Amino acid sequence: MSELFDLDAIAQAELVKRGELSPLELVDAAIARIEKYDPSINAVIHPLFDKARKTASEPISDGPFSGVPTLLKDLGAHSAGDPMHEGMRMLREIGWTEKEDTNLVARLRRAGFVFVGRTNTPELGLLPTTEPNSYGPSRNPWDTSRSTGGSSGGSAAAVAARMVSLAQASDGGGSIRAPASECGLVGLKPTRGRNSVGPDYAEVWGGLLAEHVITRSVRDSAAVLDATHGPMPGDPYFLPAPTRPFLEEVDSDPRRLRIGVLDRDPNGTAEVHPECRAAVQSAAELLEELGHEIHEQHPPALTDPDMVADFIVVYSAHVGLAFADIEQKTGRLVDESGCEPATWALAEMARGTAAAQYLMALQHLQSYARRVRAWWEVDGFDILVTPTIPEPPLSLGQFGSTPDNPLAPVFRSASVVPFVAPFNVTGQPAVSLPLHWTDDPLPIGVQFVAGFGGEDVIFSLAGQLERARPWEHRRPAGFD
Numbered sequence: 001m002s003e004l005f006d007l008d009a010i011a012q013a014e015l016v017k018r019g020e021l022s023p024l025e026l027v028d029a030a031i032a033r034i035e036k037y038d039p040s041i042n043a044v045i046h047p048l049f050d051k052a053r054k055t056a057s058e059p060i061s062d063g064p065f066s067g068v069p070t071l072l073k074d075l076g077a078h079s080a081g082d083p084m085h086e087g088m089r090m091l092r093e094i095g096w097t098e099k100e101d102t103n104l105v106a107r108l109r110r111a112g113f114v115f116v117g118r119t120n121t122p123e124l125g126l127l128p129t130t131e132p133n134s135y136g137p138s139r140n141p142w143d144t145s146r147s148t149g150g151s152s153g154g155s156a157a158a159v160a161a162r163m164v165s166l167a168q169a170s171d172g173g174g175s176i177r178a179p180a181s182e183c184g185l186v187g188l189k190p191t192r193g194r195n196s197v198g199p200d201y202a203e204v205w206g207g208l209l210a211e212h213v214i215t216r217s218v219r220d221s222a223a224v225l226d227a228t229h230g231p232m233p234g235d236p237y238f239l240p241a242p243t244r245p246f247l248e249e250v251d252s253d254p255r256r257l258r259i260g261v262l263d264r265d266p267n268g269t270a271e272v273h274p275e276c277r278a279a280v281q282s283a284a285e286l287l288e289e290l291g292h293e294i295h296e297q298h299p300p301a302l303t304d305p306d307m308v309a310d311f312i313v314v315y316s317a318h319v320g321l322a323f324a325d326i327e328q329k330t331g332r333l334v335d336e337s338g339c340e341p342a343t344w345a346l347a348e349m350a351r352g353t354a355a356a357q358y359l360m361a362l363q364h365l366q367s368y369a370r371r372v373r374a375w376w377e378v379d380g381f382d383i384l385v386t387p388t389i390p391e392p393p394l395s396l397g398q399f400g401s402t403p404d405n406p407l408a409p410v411f412r413s414a415s416v417v418p419f420v421a422p423f424n425v426t427g428q429p430a431v432s433l434p435l436h437w438t439d440d441p442l443p444i445g446v447q448f449v450a451g452f453g454g455e456d457v458i459f460s461l462a463g464q465l466e467r468a469r470p471w472e473h474r475r476p477a478g479f480d
Helices: 009-017 023-041 049-057 089-094 103-110 153-160 177-183 218-228 246-250 274-289 307-330 341-351 355-377 408-414 422-426 455-468
Strands: 044-047 069-073 114-119 166-171 186-189 210-215 258-261 293-295 383-387 430-437 443-450
Touching: 009 023, 009 218, 023 044, 023 049, 023 069, 023 114, 023 153, 044 153, 049 114, 069 103, 069 153, 089 307, 103 114, 103 166, 103 218, 114 153, 153 166, 153 177, 153 210, 166 186, 166 218, 177 186, 177 210, 177 430, 177 443, 186 218, 186 455, 210 218, 218 246, 218 455, 246 455, 258 274, 274 293, 274 383, 274 430, 274 443, 274 455, 307 341, 307 355, 307 422, 341 408, 355 422, 383 455, 430 455, 443 455
Parallel strands: 069 114, 069 166, 258 293, 258 383
Antiparallel strands: 044 114, 166 210, 186 210, 186 430, 383 443, 430 443
């Protein structure tokens, strides 16, 4: 079983296609690992074992991942007939379930994945750690006293512990990339509009949020995006189809790229840990060895001090929208006792935000996006390299909120996301790759940002880096 879950999803699917393993055997193996290891890391909060076994026993969609078990994040990507609580105490107390698949979940199902459970997330996905009061903290397999990151921390912990080869995730301000960094994984936030977030929504968080998966291999990330990308009716964003499958990019070295390197917070809000700076500089040296053109440069607009304030206006306004959505679908009011103090405080901010103030903040963010993206689209750069987050995996317990100081975790979050959140605003694709470990060892991710629609460049470069500095042999102790 250990050797089986050293394989990525593509390799597992090949075993099924060759008849060497049945989908049910693969699903049972994943369930056994979850039952063995999840008590120590608290990643899977809604086991769907009986349903998964039934699915695996019947004919499965003949997709590229036919029979491969996976997990869905318990936020946004709801699945028909299954619980979805979004980290909310109120939704847990009433035992809320959803009636249909989202567009992304339907495409994952058509690709052949079997859903064995749903993963832990902070309340409404608001924090860069996964420690909801409703379900308790997820723990990092590399060091269980540390955070998995957030908000896709449950998914990242499960993949790092090799419970499944990959897991669904979402990213509104770094929520795929930060957990990937902290758990030693590959975490791509796709371009805005690459994956549909419907049918419930045309966009989430004013277009800041994107959905995809967290993986161990670059090729899995590419192959899943091949299976899920493309607009659905009514989607507000449209991207041209790639010229060839993303999976083909992974094995093809990129042309010589013009790459900028940034290893400090351009706004000075966060001190970058020496290990994180070392990770970026080591990556830059490797890129130069691989023949790329390296510059100590970055988009000047990243220094805009007003972006964070505008981001918080949009972020808090959508907490208010989330409350309204929950109340509409459940027929119950969300009161202060049904959520955490930070969530309630953000909803109060939303109630005090005028429509014109929200629209002005959104307009400012769109202007910021145009100015940042000009570095790629006008100045001719291909990639920006940064730390994913400015710290090694954080210790648990830093993001608690109290009625006396409800916004303390929001302020703490600001020092974690300065390198990731800007690219939710711009909509550009960005990936965290596990290229560095401390002596402990703890994983340190490095972020690579491409131009809008540039997943082909990201996958080609990420594949080259994976071959040059492989990480698949690294695994957390105690998860054999």
